Amino acid sequence: MxxxxxxxxxxxxxxxxxxxxxxxxxxxxxxxxxxxxxxxxxxxxxxxxxxxxxxxxxxxxxxxxxxxxxxxxxxxxxxxxxxxxxxxxxxxxATPMKPITFLFYFETGRVTLTRESEASVPSVLDAIRKRPAPDISIVGHTDTVGKNEDNVALGWGRARFVARLFESNRIGTDRISIESHGEKNLLVPTPDNTDEPRNRRVEIMVR
Known part of the structure; x- marks a missing residue:
């Protein structure tokens, strides 16, 4: 050539x-x-x-x-x-598939998906299964209500919840990484102690 x-x-x-x-x-x-x-x-x-x-x-x-x-x-x-x-x-x-990102939202102060996010789970699982060897990054987030250290723990809980959800649906956990940002890296910037539904989320990056 x-x-x-x-x-x-x-x-x-x-x-x-x-x-x-x-x-x-x-x-x-x-x-x-x-x-x-x-x-x-x-x-x-x-x-x-x-x-x-x-x-x-x-x-x-x-x-x-x-x-x-x-x-x-x-x-x-x-x-x-x-x-x-x-x-x-x-x-x-041979061209790699582009990374895709999903958001799951949670009930306030809980490790429970909102009704809308729960309904989106099947489509997210289908998208992941279309990739032959997906690498999945799961990051838990919270709003600014409560103490910072409590929100870090809550973010971890939400991230682990999603990881277990994938595992129960036979998505390989050897290619999943999880972490918590707590109330840092807000999707919607707010003052402290603000109840913002869009910040109570887990971000899922699939490569």
């Missing part, structure tokens, strides 16, 4: 995984020549990338838009989905 000269991206970080996977895995050819293609994110959006060489710079900013490496500036084409699957299938399949 020829080197990609002056490859410059204007993307959010989460898009780089898909883009770099395709660039590194480029073995396909357009008229017998190597090319770069900008693949869309899972929600259909893209970032923006430039490919520069002796003949100028070409910007790619549309889904599945490509350019031959070394082509004149502005010379672009659209790669059919069938060609992407055929030529870049292994690279795209």
């Amino acid at each position: 020829k080197p990609v000269e002056g490859l410059v991206g204007e993307n959010r970080c989460r898009r780089w995984l898909a883009l770099i996977a395709v660039v590194i895995g480029v073995t396909g050819c357009a008229s017998g020549r190597s090319y770069v293609v900008l693949v869309p994110d899972e929600d259909g959006t893209t970032g923006r990338v430039s490919v520069s060489g002796a003949k100028g710079t070409t910007w790619l900013d549309k889904p599945n838009e490509g350019t031959v490496i070394g082509a004149p500036a502005g010379e672009k084409f659209v790669v059919a989905k069938e060609s992407l699957t055929k030529e870049f299938g292994p690279a795209l399949a």
Whole structure:
């Protein structure tokens, strides 16, 4: 594969995984020549990338838009989905899934999920099971009612509750880490001794 000269991206970080996977895995050819293609994110959006060489710079900013490496500036084409699957299938399949975050909310002063959060448990479990080897971070939080040390303990209790919930549903605990932030790192900043439902939560990051 020829080197990609002056490859410059204007993307959010989460898009780089898909883009770099395709660039590194480029073995396909357009008229017998190597090319770069900008693949869309899972929600259909893209970032923006430039490919520069002796003949100028070409910007790619549309889904599945490509350019031959070394082509004149502005010379672009659209790669059919069938060609992407055929030529870049292994690279795209190897692209890691983006991290996802879930929030479970709790009743005040208790290690008990709210009714709404309890109803969301099945969908969270389904999302985790779709990942072949998920790494899960669980962080317990509280509002500012009560003493700081009591809230640290309450945060631990909430985090452990979620970890046990996952374990009882056969989510591997060897890939789960838990911690408590207590009343620190509030989702909604409040004064001390403020009852704020959105701060009584557990944050779950799944990678």
